[in-house]
Amino acid sequence: MLEFYEPQADYGTPKSPSTTMVTLSIDGVSVTVPEGTSVMRAAAESGVKIPRLCATDQLKSFGSCRICLVEIEGRRGFPASCTTNVEAGMEVKTQSEAIGKLRRNVMELYISDHPLDCLTCPTNGDCELQDTAGEVGLRSVRYGFDGENHLVAEKDQSNPYFTFDPSKCIVCSRCVRACEEVQGTFALTIDGRGFDSKVSASQAEDFMDSECVSCGACVNACPTATLTEKSIIEAGKPEHSVITTCAYCGVGCSFKAEMKGNQVVRMTPYKDGKANEGHACVKGRFAFGYATHKDRITVPMIRDSIDDPWKEVSWDEAVTYTAQRFKDIQAQYGRTSIGAISSSRCTNEEVYLVQKMVRAGFGNNNIDTCARVCHSPTGFGLKTTLGESAGTQTFASVADADVVIVMGANPTEAHPVFGSRLKRRLREGAKLIVIDPRKIELVSSPHITADYHLPVRPGTNVTLLNALAHVVVNEGLQARDYIAERCDVAEFEKWLTFIGDDRHSPENTASITGVDAADMRAAARLYATGGNGAIFYGLGVTEHSQGSTAVMAIANLAMLTGNIGHQGVGVNPLRGQNNVQGSCDMGSFPHELPGYRHISDKATRDLFEGEWGVTLDSEPGLRIPNMFDAALDGDFKGLYCQGEDIAQSDPNTQHVEAALRAIECLVVQDIFLNETAKFAHVFLPGASFLEKDGTFTNAERRISRVRKVMPPLSGKADWEGTMALANALGCKMEYNHPSEIMDEIARLTPTFNGVSYDRIEQLGSIQWPCNDDSPEGTPIMHVDQFVRGKGFFAMTEYVATTERANRKFPLLLTTGRILSQYNVGAQTRRTENSEWHGEDVLEIHPHDAEERGINHGDWVGINSRVGDTVLRADVTEKVKPGVVYTTFHHPVSGANVITTDNSDWATNCPEYKVTAVQISKVTQPSNWQARQKSFDKQQQGLLKDARH
Numbered sequence: 017m018l019e020f021y022e023p024q025a026d027y028g029t030p031k032s033p034s035t036t037m038v039t040l041s042i043d044g045v046s047v048t049v050p051e052g053t054s055v056m057r058a059a060a061e062s063g064v065k066i067p068r069l070c071a072t073d074q075l076k077s078f079g080s081c082r083i084c085l086v087e088i089e090g091r092r093g094f095p096a097s098c099t100t101n102v103e104a105g106m107e108v109k110t111q112s113e114a115i116g117k118l119r120r121n122v123m124e125l126y127i128s129d130h131p132l133d134c135l136t137c138p139t140n141g142d143c144e145l146q147d148t149a150g151e152v153g154l155r156s157v158r159y160g161f162d163g164e165n166h167l168v169a170e171k172d173q174s175n176p177y178f179t180f181d182p183s184k185c186i187v188c189s190r191c192v193r194a195c196e197e198v199q200g201t202f203a204l205t206i207d208g209r210g211f212d213s214k215v216s217a218s219q220a221e222d223f224m225d226s227e228c229v230s231c232g233a234c235v236n237a238c239p240t241a242t243l244t245e246k247s248i249i250e251a252g253k254p255e256h257s258v259i260t261t262c263a264y265c266g267v268g269c270s271f272k273a274e275m276k277g278n279q280v281v282r283m284t285p286y287k288d289g290k291a292n293e294g295h296a297c298v299k300g301r302f303a304f305g306y307a308t309h310k311d312r313i314t315v316p317m318i319r320d321s322i323d324d325p326w327k328e329v330s331w332d333e334a335v336t337y338t339a340q341r342f343k344d345i346q347a348q349y350g351r352t353s354i355g356a357i358s359s360s361r362c363t364n365e366e367v368y369l370v371q372k373m374v375r376a377g378f379g380n381n382n383i384d385t386c387a388r389v390c391h392s393p394t395g396f397g398l399k400t401t402l403g404e405s406a407g408t409q410t411f412a413s414v415a416d417a418d419v420v421i422v423m424g425a426n427p428t429e430a431h432p433v434f435g436s437r438l439k440r441r442l443r444e445g446a447k448l449i450v451i452d453p454r455k456i457e458l459v460s461s462p463h464i465t466a467d468y469h470l471p472v473r474p475g476t477n478v479t480l481l482n483a484l485a486h487v488v489v490n491e492g493l494q495a496r497d498y499i500a501e502r503c504d505v506a507e508f509e510k511w512l513t514f515i516g517d518d519r520h521s522p523e524n525t526a527s528i529t530g531v532d533a534a535d536m537r538a539a540a541r542l543y544a545t546g547g548n549g550a551i552f553y554g555l556g557v558t559e560h561s562q563g564s565t566a567v568m569a570i571a572n573l574a575m576l577t578g579n580i581g582h583q584g585v586g587v588n589p590l591r592g593q594n595n596v597q598g599s600c601d602m603g604s605f606p607h608e609l610p611g612y613r614h615i616s617d618k619a620t621r622d623l624f625e626g627e628w629g630v631t632l633d634s635e636p637g638l639r640i641p642n643m644f645d646a647a648l649d650g651d652f653k654g655l656y657c658q659g660e661d662i663a664q665s666d667p668n669t670q671h672v673e674a675a676l677r678a679i680e681c682l683v684v685q686d687i688f689l690n691e692t693a694k695f696a697h698v699f700l701p702g703a704s705f706l707e708k709d710g711t712f713t714n715a716e717r718r719i720s721r722v723r724k725v726m727p728p729l730s731g732k733a734d735w736e737g738t739m740a741l742a743n744a745l746g747c748k749m750e751y752n753h754p755s756e757i758m759d760e761i762a763r764l765t766p767t768f769n770g771v772s773y774d775r776i777e778q779l780g781s782i783q784w785p786c787n788d789d790s791p792e793g794t795p796i797m798h799v800d801q802f803v804r805g806k807g808f809f810a811m812t813e814y815v816a817t818t819e820r821a822n823r824k825f826p827l828l829l830t831t832g833r834i835l836s837q838y839n840v841g842a843q844t845r846r847t848e849n850s851e852w853h854g855e856d857v858l859e860i861h862p863h864d865a866e867e868r869g870i871n872h873g874d875w876v877g878i879n880s881r882v883g884d885t886v887l888r889a890d891v892t893e894k895v896k897p898g899v900v901y902t903t904f905h906h907p908v909s910g911a912n913v914i915t916t917d918n919s920d921w922a923t924n925c926p927e928y929k930v931t932a933v934q935i936s937k938v939t940q941p942s943n944w945q946a947r948q949k950s951f952d953k954q955q956q957g958l959l960k961d962a963r964h
């Protein structure tokens with residue numbers, strides 16, 4: 017979808033949700049629109065543009081600029097069309113001599129206090145003020161610039177991505193309203209009155225020092241050059257644009273990549289994108305510079321040993337070399353001695369090809385994905401209880417929620433655009449229950465206070481969820497008819513006996529969870545009786561030794577209260593990476609073919625064998641942790657790792673590093689020399705999301721197109737690299753375009769039967785299942801019945817983790833993300849986002865800090881039973897006593913040097929969220945950090961030599 021550049025259509029005021037239609041006449045033409053539509057919007061929909069400055073369809077109408085005046089038959093004066101709603105039979109005139117004169121007079125006042133430097137202004141040709149002056153026919157300004165004006169006001173350049181030039185501000189307050197209504201941060205105000213009124217960030221601070229989170233909503237909304245992207249100031253106006261999907265988180269925002277030739281000059285959130293509806297966060301909106309960063313490796317490289325310098329080679333040579341080494345390894349150590357890891361950062365088509373190469377080319381099922389370490393318990397838990405390994409709703413559905421539970425997730429940092437959507441609903445009055453050991457932003461932020469914050473002790477989620485269900489059952493608040501009609505009643509009865517037992521009561525479990533029993537009771541009552549109840553959860557639920565149990569307990573709670581199967585409710589996993597859902601859907605787990613069908617199922621194998629022309633192994637292969645163990649045992653010798661940095665992201669780093677050193681041929685396909693690549697023998701240059709075609713599937717099961725906006729810097733997109741390797745191994749693949757891969761996926765996968773690039777083009781995006789039963793996709797799942805037939809109440813006995821605090825390790829460490837950085841940070845650390853978060857720190861409660869003589873900013877050692885690292889202390893009450901917290905965005909932080917090998921009983925998802933540690937004041941980095949630094953230096957040197 018390549019288009020010449022033009023701004024997205026703006027109808028002036030938001031669309032009315034009403035289904036009652038009203039007919040009126042605008043300039044003599046009959047127009048029918050939904051009740052509640054503004055006259056301005058009705059005119060715009062019928063092709064008549066009324067000049068405007070303070071109105072935009074992303075914001076509620078405000079009525080301050082007085083440019084949009086119209087005449088309405090039978091009404092006195094000149095009402096503002098943006099704040100006047102249509103009425104049946106209304107007769108509107110948008111043009112007359114009197115209207116024209118009034119508009120010109122108002123415009124003249126604006127322009128008399130505006131620098132007339134249009135020719136050299138960065139937004140020349142893309143400025144609503146300029147356009148509107150033209151539309152109203154302003155030809156001269158009677159007032160000179162001699163009087164009082166704002167023309168010398170100083171620019172604020174503090175934000176790395178946009179500037180604020182107050183001399184150009186017309187005080188329309190679109191920015192202030194965007195920050196409030198769209199983003200929900202309330203960072204901007206209009207200070208002063210009348211002539212003195214001006215836009216201010218927080219308490220008259222620089223943008224950088226204010227509450228601003230750099231989402232860009234104000235920049236989007238500004239009709240002048242006051243708020244302008246620095247990239248536009250530097251590069252000028254774009255000349256074409258391509259619609260694509262953000263490659264950061266699982267929200268899956270749509271963007272217009274605005275281009276000059278092959279250079280991205282701006283990423284503008286796309287209003288028709290159903291996941292984001294025109295909003296964005298600092299990562300997708302601004303942090304795209306990594307894609308052309310000087311650290312990109314664009315030439316394949318090989319070496320025999322990790323102590324050798326890299327040798328740059330052609331794609332052909334790299335692929336032939338790899339295929340030969342893999343064949344030799346299999347000849348020597350057996351068919352199962354090699355495997356692959358696919359990536360949730362890559363497209364569906366790429367993930368599909370990697371698993372196909374493993375099953376059809378390697379001849380085994382040693383394929384796993386980075387989703388193993390984040391949401392594998394979601395797949396298991398939701399499949400077991402509801403029958404499908406996916407969330408149940410659309411993000412937009414939260415607009416109909418009355419009570420929202422956010423558990424083990426931090427949407428405003430990790431899923432920011434959904435966070436803004438949720439905040440909007442909360443400001444409208446929905447109730448909020450936060451279950452998290454930490455005081456996340458949603459607990460208390462401008463205009464939002466959680467009704468209950470249950471600060472659960474890390475590792476005890478299951479106990480807490482059981483207690484909530486116990487209250488519902490014990491107080492008779494369950495949805496009896498719903499359960500009788502839709503759930504397996506015999507299993508429910510068994511579960512009822514289990515959950516009704518007094519040992520699950522809040523009073524009897526408060527000492528385990530650390531949560532006040534009365535708060536647990538009140539929260540359970542609120543969720544069960546407060547109307548539509550929606551649960552959103554994240555890795556704070558899944559990354560535990562009982563992650564799968566907790567997911568099943570969440571599903572139980574939702575079924576128990578009838579909160580699945582319609583708008584405003586549901587069980588919604590907030591997926592971490594852009595394509596976690598897709599990578600799971602595409603058959604990346606060692607036991608499942610695409611569409612979550614078990615490899616042992618003969619009928620499914622027959623289907624794939626028929627299409628691929630091979631015989632498939634019916635035995636599940638190795639999961640990632642099993643690959644590491646097998647490598648250390650000497651049984652696993654070759655690994656192809658596409659787009660995942662296991663050396664940084666997987667737990668117990670020293671164990672992972674030892675396993676990687678034991679592998680004879682490690683092939684890494686990535687855009688940078690990441691931590692894993694430092695142990696590699698073959699480096700295949702990856703392509704960024706801007707360099708390839710494909711699809712991502714977000715947390716709503718929404719399949720969206722990723723479109724190539726520039727050629728791959730290495731000459732090959734990732735799917736082409738995989739295809740070359742597969743062919744060299746004798747596994748024949750012939751695709752000319754990723755659409756052909758999607759056609760194959762659709763042929764072989766019932767939930768994708770109706771998906772094709774043409775269909776996505778037509779509908780914009782598709783939420784699977786999409787097939788003959790739902791040709792336009794499925795926004796809400798389990799509507800009439802659960803996918804598994806009857807909903808299954810799984811037993812959720814709490815089995816405590818072995819990772820407990822004791823005298824030696826008295827504190828519990830838990831981890832999470834921050835807004836400006838992204839996971840291992842390989843991308844965001846190579847952008848100006850690092851200005852917000854240059855290092856990971858350890859949050860510690862003042863009591864725990866004082867006991868240890870630790871002051872804010874001190875270096876502290878963090879010791880666990882598997883390792884130790886050193887970070888700077890952030891003494892804060894965000895964490896409660898007994899709990900410490902850190903992020904993991906910088907390799908040198910070594911957050912995973914201390915996390916253990918404990919994992920979920922059902923899926924092996926690591927228990928990142930619970931590590932018993934001791935904290936003490938130190939003066940130097942840990943031994944691991946010192947080793948990491950020197951290894952990094954050695955490997956950067958070897959890379960430099962190759963490049964010379």
Ligand code: SF4
Pocket residue numbers: 191194195199201202203204227228229230231232233234235
């Ligand atoms: S960038 Fe976003 S958070 Fe910052 S002031 Fe603008 S709208 Fe508010």
Ligand code: SF4
Pocket residue numbers: 184185186187188189190191192215237238239240242243
């Ligand atoms: S900065 Fe832009 S959007 Fe904000 S008040 Fe000024 S002109 Fe309007």
Ligand code: SF4
Pocket residue numbers: 262263264265266267268269292296297298299300301431432433434
């Ligand atoms: S919310 Fe997620 S998908 Fe949307 S722009 Fe931010 S990082 Fe990208």
Ligand code: FES
Pocket residue numbers: 067068069070071078079080081082083084096097098099
């Ligand atoms: S656009 Fe209607 S008053 Fe400003």
